[in-house]
Amino acid sequence: MDIVTIGETMVLLTPENGLMKYATTYNRKYGGAESNFAIGISRLGHQAAWISxxxxxxxxxxxxxxxxxxxxxxxxxxxxxxxSTGLYFKEVRNESDVRVQYYRKGSAASFMSPDMLDEEYLKKAKYLHLTGITPALSDSCYQVILQAIEIAKRNGITVVFDPNLRKKLWSEEKARKVLLDIAGQSDIILPGVAEGEFLFGESDPILLGKRFLEHGAKIVVLKVGAKGAYYFTSDEYKLVPGFKVEKVVDPVGAGDGFAAGFVSGLIDELTIEKAVERGNAVGALVTTISGDVEGLPEKSEIERFIHSPAEDISR
Known part of the structure; x- marks a missing residue:
């Protein structure tokens, strides 16, 4: 097993046309940061398991x-x-105005508990992927994450953490405390600049990368939107440019795609720079298709896109 990830996936309902208050028909799909990531990993040719x-x-x-x-x-x-299974609605007004409304309080996933974790199962993985969404669902979900990290540490599994901040789910004080706690126990951190600013009160990308390293991470990949992403190690840091997308159709899920692309690069033993490049490419392609996972590419598509970046990928 290459990757195990843990977290909630919900039923995604999107109005076929117009605003939700006028909608009479909806498209039904599924979406959740961890399962989006797992599907991205699978499409890139690796083995992923989702626990939920x-x-x-x-x-x-x-x-x-x-x-x-x-x-x-x-x-x-x-x-x-x-x-019951959680629900959320996504209203795409235009490419720069996507509104999401969650109906997840008291969902089945919010009642996850540490006793559902099987150490023999988890220890088969090379990487454990976690996000900051799961511990926000409930105290028992937070304990699931802590127990998973403990198992990973005991068995030499690399912990990858995407903060994926959701302010609506908890107080800012608790969010900051918990996310910093998990970040301090993780090997690889994949934050965005806004998340870094929330956690450390600093907006400069270079200083943020160094702060995450000082906090305990071995590798930090800091996403800076269309510009691409910086990577930081104890030896170096560098900006890896992003890819131009002619038309953004749906930006939701791009961060999960980035994470899948980057980690798949590590599994394939690419250099960190090339792994970040793959992450940038997957994230870009995800935005060109409506839906959280529909735009996740296969490896052959990524290779074509990386080597022909001028190509129009609006499809």
Missing amino acids: QVGNDELGKGMISFIRGEGVHVDKVKLIDSA
Whole structure:
């Protein structure tokens, strides 16, 4: 197993036309940072497992079937009768105005607990991928993350952490404390500049990268939007330029795509710079298709795009 990730996936409903208050029909898809990442990893030719909990309802069963169909291992996803699968709505008004509304309080995933983790299963992985969304769902979900990190450390598994800040889920004080706690226990951090500023009160990318290193990370990849991403190690730092996209259709999920591209590069033993380049390319391609995972590319598509960046990828 290359990657194990843990977190909530929800049913995604998007109005077919116009604003939600006028919509009578919706497209149904699935989305969640961790499963988006796992699907991205799978499409790039690696083995990924997603651990979660969903309602024992038709939407939960459909979600598991969909994610399994993308080649992701779902044998550690629990179905429970006591809570429902979470929902969220995405209203794309235009490419620069995408509004998301969550209905996840009390969802099945929010009741995840550490006893659902199987150390023998987790220790098969090379990487453990976590986000800052899961610990925000509930105290028990936070304990799941801490227990997963403990297992990873005990078994030499590299911990990859994407802060993925969601201010609506908890107080800023608690978010800052918990995210810094997890960051301090992680080997690789994948923040955006806004998340770095939230955590450290600093907006300069170079200083932010160094702050994350000082906090305990071995590798920091700081995303700076269309400009690309910086990587930082104890020896060097460098900006890896992003790729131009002629038309952004849907920006949601680009960060998860970036993470999948970058980590897949590490699995393929690329240099850090080339792994970041792959992350930039995956993130760019994701924005050209509507939906959280529909734009995640296969490796052959990434190779073509990287070597022909001037090509129009608006599709």
